[in-house]
Amino acid sequence: MRVTFLGTGTSVGVPVLTCDCPVCGSSDERNRRLRAGLLLDWTNGDGESSRVLVDTTTDLRQQALRVGLDRVDGVLYTHHHADHVLGLDELRIFNFVHRVSIPLYGRSETMDAIRHTFAYAFDANARGVPRIDIHVTDGPFDVRGVRVIPVPVQHHRLTISAYRIGNFAYITDCNAIPESSAAMLRGVEILVIDALRRTPHPAHFSLAQALSEIERLEAGTAYLTHLSHEFEHGELEKELPEGVHVAYDGLVLEADEATV
Ligand SMILES: [Zn+2]
Ligand SMILES: [Zn+2]
Ligand SMILES: [Zn+2]
Numbered sequence: 531m532r533v534t535f536l537g538t539g540t541s542v543g544v545p546v547l548t549c550d551c552p553v554c555g556s557s558d559e560r561n562r563r564l565r566a567g568l569l570l571d572w573t574n575g576d577g578e579s580s581r582v583l584v585d586t587t588t589d590l591r592q593q594a595l596r597v598g599l600d601r602v603d604g605v606l607y608t609h610h611h612a613d614h615v616l617g618l619d620e621l622r623i624f625n626f627v628h629r630v631s632i633p634l635y636g637r638s639e640t641m642d643a644i645r646h647t648f649a650y651a652f653d654a655n656a657r658g659v660p661r662i663d664i665h666v667t668d669g670p671f672d673v674r675g676v677r678v679i680p681v682p683v684q685h686h687r688l689t690i691s692a693y694r695i696g697n698f699a700y701i702t703d704c705n706a707i708p709e710s711s712a713a714m715l716r717g718v719e720i721l722v723i724d725a726l727r728r729t730p731h732p733a734h735f736s737l738a739q740a741l742s743e744i745e746r747l748e749a750g751t752a753y754l755t756h757l758s759h760e761f762e763h764g765e766l767e768k769e770l771p772e773g774v775h776v777a778y779d780g781l782v783l784e785a786d787e788a789t790v
């Protein structure tokens with residue numbers, strides 16, 4: 531399974547509108563961070579390929595253009611905050627081209643919020659709206675032959691989904707991982723984890739907290755995401771311990787969806 535980082539930025543993105551700090555003004559592409567999301571793609575034994583998004587970010591259209599996305603076979607939602615869902619309308623074009631509804635997977639609160647925010651998409655008489663099918667998930671499920679394990683984590687008062695797929699795990703927007711969930715993630719080979727900024731935040735891990743979670747989860751290699759403009763890519767990369775890296779938009783990783 532190939533993992534492509536479509537976005538690695540916090541909710542306002544980087545550069546931040548109106549900001550004239552050195553990171554927002556940087557010419558290093560790795561300091562340009564769209565809203566946080568992933569593209570997962572894999573090909574099964576019969577040569578059938580699948581493309582699945584993690585979240586439909588505010589920047590989805592731009593992200594899809596960058597990677598030449600030509601199909602969407604499903605979306606795994608982490609939670610319903612604006613930066614993770616507002617690109618949902620962009621799914622329409624894939625409906626028009628492929629003439630199938632796109633399955634969305636997520637927790638019941640996430641799906642309720644999507645129904646509310648995108649009410650027009652659930653009007654059976656409406657035309658030209660996204661065609662989507664809601665799948666409420668409260669345990670492991672399969673997407674086109676691949677086992678997906680939602681892992682409940684805390685995002686301030688909200689419980690949201692991290693995801694584990696084979697030897698890969700994605701934890702965005704998180705400030706605490708209960709022990710029962712840590713047990714589902716422990717020993718994962720490739721871990722992506724939220725590290726918003728240096729100082730503590732009620733809804734996100736700080737850099738120090740993310741690093742201690744990476745140790746606690748005994749991850750093989752880890753990548754930091756949902757980054758604010760406090761972090762200059764090259765400087766942060768230099769100060770990280772071995773095996774921990776700064777993710778950036780366009781980064782591609784190879785994971786194994788079948789090995790746990
Ligand atoms: Zn977010
Ligand atoms: Zn800035
Ligand atoms: Zn959030």
